[in-house]
Amino acid sequence: MKIDKEQLSDYNKQFQVDSSEYYSFLANKLSGENVDVEGVVAKLTDFQVAIPSWALGAGGTRFGRFSYTGEPANLSQKLEDIGVLHALTGSAGAVSLHIPWDIPQDPQAIKELAKSLDIKFDAMNSNTFQDQPDARKTYKHGSLSAIKEDARAYAVEHNKEVIKIGRELGSKSLTVWLADGANFPGQSNFQTALTQTEKSLKEIYKDLPQDWRMFIEYKPYEPNFYSTVIQDWGTSFTLANACGDRAFTLVDLGHHLPNTNIEQIVATLMLKGKLGGFHFNDSKYGDDDLTVGSIKPYALFLIFNELVYGMKNNPQNPDLAWMIDASHNTKDPLEDLLQSLDAILIAYAQALLVDRKALSEAQQQNDVTRCQEILQEAYRSDVRPLVQQARFKAGAAINPLQAYRELKIRENLVKERGEKTRATGL
Numbered sequence: 001m002k003i004d005k006e007q008l009s010d011y012n013k014q015f016q017v018d019s020s021e022y023y024s025f026l027a028n029k030l031s032g033e034n035v036d037v038e039g040v041v042a043k044l045t046d047f048q049v050a051i052p053s054w055a056l057g058a059g060g061t062r063f064g065r066f067s068y069t070g071e072p073a074n075l076s077q078k079l080e081d082i083g084v085l086h087a088l089t090g091s092a093g094a095v096s097l098h099i100p101w102d103i104p105q106d107p108q109a110i111k112e113l114a115k116s117l118d119i120k121f122d123a124m125n126s127n128t129f130q131d132q133p134d135a136r137k138t139y140k141h142g143s144l145s146a147i148k149e150d151a152r153a154y155a156v157e158h159n160k161e162v163i164k165i166g167r168e169l170g171s172k173s174l175t176v177w178l179a180d181g182a183n184f185p186g187q188s189n190f191q192t193a194l195t196q197t198e199k200s201l202k203e204i205y206k207d208l209p210q211d212w213r214m215f216i217e218y219k220p221y222e223p224n225f226y227s228t229v230i231q232d233w234g235t236s237f238t239l240a241n242a243c244g245d246r247a248f249t250l251v252d253l254g255h256h257l258p259n260t261n262i263e264q265i266v267a268t269l270m271l272k273g274k275l276g277g278f279h280f281n282d283s284k285y286g287d288d289d290l291t292v293g294s295i296k297p298y299a300l301f302l303i304f305n306e307l308v309y310g311m312k313n314n315p316q317n318p319d320l321a322w323m324i325d326a327s328h329n330t331k332d333p334l335e336d337l338l339q340s341l342d343a344i345l346i347a348y349a350q351a352l353l354v355d356r357k358a359l360s361e362a363q364q365q366n367d368v369t370r371c372q373e374i375l376q377e378a379y380r381s382d383v384r385p386l387v388q389q390a391r392f393k394a395g396a397a398i399n400p401l402q403a404y405r406e407l408k409i410r411e412n413l414v415k416e417r418g419e420k421t422r423a424t425g426l
């Protein structure tokens with residue numbers, strides 16, 4: 001199903017007056033505080049987040065999966081779902097494909113469909129964390145770090161294949177996340193595993209086209225519970241440096257131990273020009289993959305505060321690849337993604353409002369109270385009118401979630417696809 005602009009502009013009419021009064025009030029207030037309001041809105045309009053192809057269906061846990069009705073049954077339908085999200089929000093203009101779950105059978109047709117929906121192909125994701133039915137080698141004891149040479153070679157070959165598929169589609173980056181690790185002490189030699197991983201990544205890197213980037217994701221535990229080969233940002237950073245200029249660290253919000261200072265990691269990596277990608281989600285305990293901003297919105301704001309600072313002050317760091325990496329066990333996946341997109345833009349808008357000059361002065365004077373107040377002043381601002389204005393300017397829905405429900409999108413998808421379709425994925 002496709003939403004046309006006219007349908008949305010008709011739908012928006014009922015809110016326009018309210019929304020613009022609300023916006024004018026805030027814009028006046030912020031202009032009085034020397035905020036370039038139009039500049040902020042333009043940045044919000046430009047901000048695009050990739051939707052991963054595995055997030056359009058219901059997720060699951062190791063205890064099971066409950067499908068949602070009207071799930072996309074193939075890649076074209078997944079792109080159509082992202083098209084719906086993009087039409088409603090104006091900020092979901094990219095897809096991140098997972099191989100082999102979403103190998104395009106007809107790359108040209110998929111490219112054309114994506115183009116018609118204004119969707120770009122962001123980072124390609126390889127998968128060496130599970131065996132496929134036709135697998136010739138097993139990843140049971142690791143992939144890029146495996147002690148067996150043939151398993152390593154098989155995993156390297158898979159990543160090269162992913163690059164090949166990505167090239168056909170116009171993607172420019174590869175994300176590598178490894179499940180490799182150990183469940184028990186003594187099971188693997190840490191130094192050997194890291195050495196093998198570095199060798200394997202270098203092999204993949206050799207195959208990386210000149211205009212491509214490689215992102216190395218880290219995670220402290222799960223599915224292995226004693227150790228993970230790429231456990232933290234420092235390990236990823238070391239590997240990225242070993243590979244070369246086009247290899248970067250990727251930060252996934254859920255891939256940290258509780259209370260890790262993620263904003264400081266972001267700042268360090270951007271200073272060193274090595275932050276390549278960013279995966280959004282939220283968590284209470286571990287890699288919970290909950291809706292962005294649903295548990296720790298202040299932490300999200302503090303992270304965005306460093307991202308905004310880095311985007312302005314660190315030309316040595318490339319543009320970032322943004323993606324939502326969440327899972328939806330109980331909610332409608334599209335509603336969940338709309339909530340995440342909203343939370344991302346709200347945190348970004350709040351971070352754009354931080355008075356950096358005043359903050360720097362307060363830091364110079366060691367005025368700790370003032371420093372805290374400056375950040376909280378921005379965080380406590382209701383920036384929703386700015387986000388709504390950005391959407392309105394992009395021809396999207398002022399209130400995407402409400403529009404999604406009132407336009408009965410899920411009901412229409414069920415009518416088109418049936419109750420029992422099931423998205424590919426875990």
Ligand SMILES: [Mn+2]
Pocket residue numbers: 217252279325
């Ligand atoms: Mn991730």
